[in-house]
Amino acid sequence: MPVLPFDVDRSSPVPLYFQVAQQIEAAIDSGTLAPGDRLENEVALADRLGLSRPTMRQAIQSLVERGLLVRRRGVGTQVVQGRVRRPVRLSSLHDDLVRSGQHPTTTVLLHETGPAPAEVALTLGLAPGTDVVTLGRLRCVDDGPLAVLHNWLPADLLPADADLTHHGLYEVLRAQGVHLRVASQQISAEGADAETAGRLGLDPGAPVLVVERTCWDDSGRAVEFARHHYRADGYTVEMTLVDP
Amino acid sequence: MPVLPFDVDRSSPVPLYFQVAQQIEAAIDSGTLAPGDRLENEVALADRLGLSRPTMRQAIQSLVERGLLVRRRGVGTQVVQGRVRRPVRLSSLHDDLVRSGQHPTTTVLLHETGPAPAEVALTLGLAPGTDVVTLGRLRCVDDGPLAVLHNWLPADLLPADADLTHHGLYEVLRAQGVHLRVASQQISAEGADAETAGRLGLDPGAPVLVVERTCWDDSGRAVEFARHHYRADGYTVEMTLVDP
DNA sequence: AAGTGGTCTAGACCACCGA
DNA sequence: CGGTGGTCTAGACCACTTA
Secondary structure (H helix, E strand, O other), rough: OOOOOOOOOOOOOOOHHHHHHHHHHHHHHHHHOOOOOOOOOOHHHHHHHOOOHHHHHHHHHHHHHHOOOOEEEEEOOOOOOOOOOOOOOOOOHHHHHHHOOOOOOEEEEEEEEEOOOOHHHHHOOOOOOOEEEEEEEEEOOOOEEEEEEEEEEHHHHHHOOOOOOOHHHHHHHHHHOOOEEEEEEEEEEEOOOOOHHHHOOOOOOOOHHHHHHHEOOOOOOEEEEEEEEOOOOOEEEEEEEEEH | OOOOOOOOOOOOOHHHHHHHHHHHHHHHOOOOOOOOOOOOOHHHHHHHHHOOOOHHHHHHHHHHOOOOOEEOOOOOEEEEOOOOOOOOOOOOOOHHHOOOOOOOOEEEEEEEEEEEHHHHHHHHHOOOEEEEEEEEEEEOOOEEEEEEEEEEHHHHHOOOOOOOOOOOOOHHHHOOOOOEEEEEEEEEEEEOHHHHHHHHHOOOOOOOEHHHHHHHHEOOOEEEEEEEEEEHOOOOOOEEOOOO
């Protein structure tokens, strides 16, 4: 079992458990910790790094919850044998594309304020008839159109002059002091209707991936309901599940 | 702020933090804790229940991670304003269908052992050429066909005489002492090819939801690679994302 | 029997938020 | 300023696995 040169910086503002988790993750990424390798036990590791056991546990636990490590009582902690996908969390499509080196462009198709449709009011927990902003956008990358994005937000959240052509929606919301915290998604497939197909450069009936998402901020307030249609050949959703 | 009649049973084998989390969740489900309500603060709650603060924190934290509660430093803990979807985790399609009151039937289309295709060997972390079981199944519900399921497993995991017509694959694996712990999924959409369309009662090119999944057990060993094709009108994937 | 993770305690100090 | 959650400590006992 490899003894790894972990250490912590107690003068850093980064929490100790997070520093340790980062170092373990880096060791896995670099291959220093190979798939199947066992970690030193919690007590020994805590001792070696001069940490308390709960702090060490918190570090390991965070990686277990992301599926990088598995733990068994009486046995130990091991690196999962295989590359676990690590989906970006609660990020916007725009940010994801930029992060992956692409150059997304956005066309605003629709940007209007009016009474919420019943389904949207229900989903956002608003009184029926409350004003919401309805947003329609076409998101393209270098290769061409990727997705048609529809969003509904409480009217006070989005400035009327927001520049959605050059900035992602979540970026605009962040600038408004809205901190997204929870999202609930439903993913399905559909045949594209005529309008969507036209926007995406597909034949009507061609398969599209549909993502419906509701978002809440850090005060628990519903911030957005979204229905996005993605070209099937340009987009996949990744996720990792861990049993408790 | 409502003061709820939580209590714990110290003689129970159920962990204290879990008992508390269950009671908070039940209060949310029943409406006793309404969306937007604030919880008592951690210290007061711990005191009232006769628990230490870390234990109380663990209870709350587990619900925060599932998206039911949001916390802000200096402010407090609140119930999220809206119904968060709570997807079943790492369960099999068969079990999910049974749980939702349906009666799935399964037809085994293919059940053979042979050298792993390169892609499968790579995904499962096996040496090229290792024997794997290739499984093809058609899953139907009362209404008709729902999904075509393809699975690849290391050959020693699946008994040759496994009864996959009447039991789900994960059920069979559980009976073998395999405890699934981590899964990594990719979800996409496709137009059905001729064979898949035929099996599902669709026209070729009709939209299907494609789920590719790799599973690991509690020792970190790769247990299965799956590629499932679902009728678009009969299946959606639900997930909840929480920002740390 | 020895070693592992799972749970729990009773404190402590700090950072952040809102009045 | 007081109240909140965020982090951390130094122990303890237990359940489970493996040998």
